[in-house]
Amino acid sequence: MSKKTLSGVNGVATNISGWLYLLPALLFLIAFMVYPLIDVFIYSFEEGYNSASQTSFGTGGYNYAYILRDPYFLKTVKNTFILVIITVPISTGLALLISLGLNSIRALKRLFQTIFFLPYVTNTLAVGLVFMILFRKTPYTDGLVNMIIGKFGISPVDFIDGPYWAKMLVLSVYVIWIVMPFKILILTSALASVPDVYYQSARIDGTSSWRVFWRITLPMISPMIVYLIITGFIGAFKAYSDAVAIFGVDLNAAGMNTIVGYVYDMLYGDGGGYPSYASAAAIVLFAIVLTITVINLIVSRKATDIT
Amino acid sequence: MKIKKTIIYFLLAVWALIVLFPFYWMVLSSIKSYASYAGEKIPKFFTTSPTLENYRSAFTAVPLARYFSNTLIFTLATTALMVIIIIFAAYAFARIDFKGRNLLFLGFLALMMIPNELVIITNFVTITDLGLRNSFTGLILPSVTSVFYIYLLKENFEQVPDELYYAAKVDGTSDLKYLFKVMVPICRPTIITVIILKVIECWNSYVWPRLITDDPAFYLVSNGIQELRENGLGRDNIPAMMAAVVAVSVPLIILFLIFRKKIMEGVSREGIKG
Amino acid sequence: MNVRMENITKVFPGRDRKSAGVTAVDNFSLELPDGKLVCLLGPSGCGKSTLLYMICGLETPTEGRIYFGDQDVTDIPSEKRGVGLVFQNYALYPHLTVKQIIKFPLENLKGDEKLSKEEMDKMALEAAKLVQIDGLMDRKPGQMSGGQQQRVAIARAIVKRPKVLLMDEPLSNLDARLRLHTREEIRRIQKETGITTIFVTHDQEEAMSISDLIVVMKDGVLHQMGKPQDVYDDPVNLFVAQFLGTPEINVFEGKVKDEGLYIGEDRVLEVRGVEDKDVFIGIRPEGFIVDDEGKLNCELKGINIMGRDITVLSSNGASKNVIRSIVSAETAIDSGSNKVRFNLKPHKTYIFDKDTEERIRFA
Numbered sequence: 001m002s003k004k005t006l007s008g009v010n011g012v013a014t015n016i017s018g019w020l021y022l023l024p025a026l027l028f029l030i031a032f033m034v035y036p037l038i039d040v041f042i043y044s045f046e047e048g049y050n051s052a053s054q055t056s057f058g059t060g061g062y063n064y065a066y067i068l069r070d071p072y073f074l075k076t077v078k079n080t081f082i083l084v085i086i087t088v089p090i091s092t093g094l095a096l097l098i099s100l101g102l103n104s105i106r107a108l109k110r111l112f113q114t115i116f117f118l119p120y121v122t123n124t125l126a127v128g129l130v131f132m133i134l135f136r137k138t139p140y141t142d143g144l145v146n147m148i149i150g151k152f153g154i155s156p157v158d159f160i161d162g163p164y165w166a167k168m169l170v171l172s173v174y175v176i177w178i179v180m181p182f183k184i185l186i187l188t189s190a191l192a193s194v195p196d197v198y199y200q201s202a203r204i205d206g207t208s209s210w211r212v213f214w215r216i217t218l219p220m221i222s223p224m225i226v227y228l229i230i231t232g233f234i235g236a237f238k239a240y241s242d243a244v245a246i247f248g249v250d251l252n253a254a255g256m257n258t259i260v261g262y263v264y265d266m267l268y269g270d271g272g273g274y275p276s277y278a279s280a281a282a283i284v285l286f287a288i289v290l291t292i293t294v295i296n297l298i299v300s301r302k303a304t305d306i307t
Numbered sequence: 308m309k310i311k312k313t314i315i316y317f318l319l320a321v322w323a324l325i326v327l328f329p330f331y332w333m334v335l336s337s338i339k340s341y342a343s344y345a346g347e348k349i350p351k352f353f354t355t356s357p358t359l360e361n362y363r364s365a366f367t368a369v370p371l372a373r374y375f376s377n378t379l380i381f382t383l384a385t386t387a388l389m390v391i392i393i394i395f396a397a398y399a400f401a402r403i404d405f406k407g408r409n410l411l412f413l414g415f416l417a418l419m420m421i422p423n424e425l426v427i428i429t430n431f432v433t434i435t436d437l438g439l440r441n442s443f444t445g446l447i448l449p450s451v452t453s454v455f456y457i458y459l460l461k462e463n464f465e466q467v468p469d470e471l472y473y474a475a476k477v478d479g480t481s482d483l484k485y486l487f488k489v490m491v492p493i494c495r496p497t498i499i500t501v502i503i504l505k506v507i508e509c510w511n512s513y514v515w516p517r518l519i520t521d522d523p524a525f526y527l528v529s530n531g532i533q534e535l536r537e538n539g540l541g542r543d544n545i546p547a548m549m550a551a552v553v554a555v556s557v558p559l560i561i562l563f564l565i566f567r568k569k570i571m572e573g574v575s576r577e578g579i580k581g
Numbered sequence: 582m583n584v585r586m587e588n589i590t591k592v593f594p595g596r597d598r599k600s601a602g603v604t605a606v607d608n609f610s611l612e613l614p615d616g617k618l619v620c621l622l623g624p625s626g627c628g629k630s631t632l633l634y635m636i637c638g639l640e641t642p643t644e645g646r647i648y649f650g651d652q653d654v655t656d657i658p659s660e661k662r663g664v665g666l667v668f669q670n671y672a673l674y675p676h677l678t679v680k681q682i683i684k685f686p687l688e689n690l691k692g693d694e695k696l697s698k699e700e701m702d703k704m705a706l707e708a709a710k711l712v713q714i715d716g717l718m719d720r721k722p723g724q725m726s727g728g729q730q731q732r733v734a735i736a737r738a739i740v741k742r743p744k745v746l747l748m749d750e751p752l753s754n755l756d757a758r759l760r761l762h763t764r765e766e767i768r769r770i771q772k773e774t775g776i777t778t779i780f781v782t783h784d785q786e787e788a789m790s791i792s793d794l795i796v797v798m799k800d801g802v803l804h805q806m807g808k809p810q811d812v813y814d815d816p817v818n819l820f821v822a823q824f825l826g827t828p829e830i831n832v833f834e835g836k837v838k839d840e841g842l843y844i845g846e847d848r849v850l851e852v853r854g855v856e857d858k859d860v861f862i863g864i865r866p867e868g869f870i871v872d873d874e875g876k877l878n879c880e881l882k883g884i885n886i887m888g889r890d891i892t893v894l895s896s897n898g899a900s901k902n903v904i905r906s907i908v909s910a911e912t913a914i915d916s917g918s919n920k921v922r923f924n925l926k927p928h929k930t931y932i933f934d935k936d937t938e939e940r941i942r943f944a
Binding site for chain 2: 015017018019021022024025026028029033034035036037040097098101102105108112115116117118119121127130133134140143144177182185186189238248267268279289
Binding site: 468470471473474475476477478479480481484488489492493495 | 634637638639658659660661664665666668669670671672674675676685686689690737738
């Protein structure tokens with residue numbers, strides 16, 4: 001009798017009320033998720049769609065051809081890939097180290113956990129401003145970061161308006177700072193869920209702690225690491241607000257635009273009004289993310305097969 | 308062993324410093340007077356003459372209070388609507404045995420994988436076509452449902468034993484009354500978690516408000532900060548800017564310190580969904 | 582209120598279209614008299630809970646009608662039937678206090694039946710007093726013992742003064758001592774209120790001790806209904822005979838030949854009017870008389886002396902299990918011997934058709 005729903009009581013009425021309870025959610029999801037999902041594909045194949053007159057002059061791959069030749073788009077792809085390649089491994093590795101550290105201490109553990117989680121609950125735009133002034137070099141002052149690296153004999157750099165790699169460095173630092181809380185949280189709980197008996201039996205066997213890490217800890221938490229890498233890739237590919245926070249709205253001028261930024265710029269703002277190009281760019285982004293995710297899954301499966 | 312522990316604590320403290328430093332710096336800068344800030348060729352790590360003047364200028368030079376109340380309205384309305392909608396939806400999935408339920412739920416789960424960036428374009432066009440730009444309706448509507456929270460709540464609802472439902476039936480309780488008098492109170496912890504996470508999400512939302520509002524009367528705090536940085540106080544009145552940043556950050560940090568456990572639990576469950 | 586069921590059948594649909602449905606209750610007809618405590622008794626999965634849920638209105642029969650008195654309630658929703666239900670796991674709302682839980686059904690009344698706050702408080706207190714939990718009104722379920730929770734569940738079920746009180750295995754979550762006490766309480770409450778009560782259980786001892794009538798079910802089919810002692814003394818088939826009684830009835834394979842009942846080569850009883858055939862023979866533990874001249878020969882396996890009784894354990898090739906017979910403590914048994922001989926009491930010996938397992942009566 002335990003897990004049976006009351007099917008018989010009033011069949012038709014339950015059918016109707018079931019759909020009735022779902023109706024609001026269903027309406028919103030159809031209007032703002034399902035329909036847009038279909039629509040974005042249609043947009044992306046409508047050539048020369050004009051949002052003012054709502055006309056297009058044909059269908060085909062023109063929009064894709066256009067954005068793939070657009071130097072601004074190619075620049076955003078390059079920026080995004082570089083950002084992903086820098087931030088995902090560093091943030092994941094760093095989070096693993098910190099979590100291992102957290103997991104091995106008792107005193108102050110909760111305090112550290114609380115502090116480490118803080119960036120998660122901050123406004124990306126607001127704290128980005130702080131990073132900006134920390135790294136910025138102006139005629140009046142070299143800024144705090146320059147002051148510190150100056151102590152190591154490095155000449156001051158303008159991280160916000162200066163060379164490309166300096167700007168990429170600031171962005172990467174900020175992105176890592178922002179994504180760390182989530183990764184630390186997930187990895188600490190993954191580490192905490194490894195049963196103690198494994199460690200105890202390893203200690204009895206006299207296993208070195210290095211070996212314990214590679215042969216016990218890492219395999220046990222590897223599903224979570226894989227998960228973090230995949231979501232890390234997806235998140236980093238969609239980076240945008242972080243860049244705006246540091247470099248301002250005109251990311252193209254700063255040369256630091258991302259793919260998502262390109263989508264929004266095509267949609268709105270000074271260069272906006274081209275939902276077709278925006279759609280094509282969004283779909284290209286989605287295709288890239290999907291491909292990377294699938295590759296990730298295949299690689300991680302292979303890797304776990306080996307161990 | 309002792310040395311190892313010391314190194315661990317040292318490294319954790321270094322990371323804590325990196326995390327906390329921006330917060331310290333924004334508070335510090337916000338209480339330095341403009342004159343003393345501008346006069347620091349080499350930034351100082353403390354100030355001898357703290358002032359609240361910057362907070363006054365942050366709230367007077369730009370309509371920061373306006374942005375706050377906008378954000379508050381947006382956050383409360385979105386969260387309230389969403390909570391009601393997801394409670395109904397989760398109840399239908401968890402408790403009512405209607406035709407097509409399992410298929411529909413599968414469809415819902417599939418929607419969890421759709422990135423926002425893919426649907427935001429059409430939503431922008433839809434809201435624009437409906438003439439809802441620069442309105443709270445336009446801001447709120449697209450984010451009043453969350454498939455993930457429906458999923459989370461449905462799982463929780465299903466843990467309520469069936470017998471309670473039968474008992475309520477025998478007691479003559481309507482489905483609606485059962486939902487709000489029994490299910491919701493029992494599942495309150497999960498609902499609170501969902502509310503807090505949604506509030507954080509709303510408070511920090513930037514992209515959608517930016518697309519849909521260009522009238523400062525409807526700016527949220529994120530857009531306000533951005534506007535402030537581009538045109539508002541000028542790039543140089545950093546102390547006032549930092550005062551605004553502090554004002555925007557403080558509510559969430561307080562919320563976090565109060566609901567620390569709930570928030571961290573909720574976020575780690577969000578992590579498990581994958 | 583008497584409860585009448587006519588040709589009730591309940592089929593639960595299969596998991597998908599391909600698999601056949603499960604018939605939980607099969608063409609079940611029964612009339613339960615007013616003001617009695619009736620036990621639906623059967624092994625788990627016999628359909629007794631489903632039957633209870635149909636009487637309650639939480640399930641609708643696939644076929645057949647249910648009447649309360651003259652009223653056909655088959656299509657009437659649960660809350661309009663005037664029933665109270667006590668669940669096996671109590672099903673108390675964890676977030677409400679005892680008082681709120683008991684008042685909950687009253688607050689749902691609408692229209693003419695709507696009660697004032699004072700009336701509700703009064704009725705809730707009455708119900709609480711009846712089950713003796715009026716001192717715990719402000720506690721929540723989590724702060725109470727299993728026995729107390731059970732009382733709250735009963736109070737909630739009777740607060741609306743239902744015409745029929747239904748109880749689904751209400752004692753099975755209690756420990757042995759509490760179970761004994763609570764079942765006496767249920768008996769008392771039922772007597773005091775006079776509400777027709779239907780009690781589902783798989784525990785035959787519980788059923789025997791508490792009820793006015795028992796209804797024995799198996800596989801969705803009614804096997805026998807009657808007063809507990811009558812059913813025990815006069816089972817209609819092998820299943821009922823086996824299901825009632827501790828220790829269980831002893832079953833032998835045997836045959837009837839020339840109006841004599843045979844276990845192995847022993848002609849143990851004269852059975853007039855029965856034709857020759859293979860049969861099962863059921864003998865209650867108290868149906869044995871130890872006698873050096875006894876007709877049934879068994880191997881003696883052991884003797885347990887338990888106060889006023891002696892349990893004799895023995896074996897016989899015709900019985901798969903050890904034979905337990907209970908005899909008076911004064912009986913002289915030579916425990917050194919490895920043989921024991923019995924005579925049988927005819928009214929404690931039942932014979933059943935080997936194929937249908939139906940009782941075959943003899944004179």
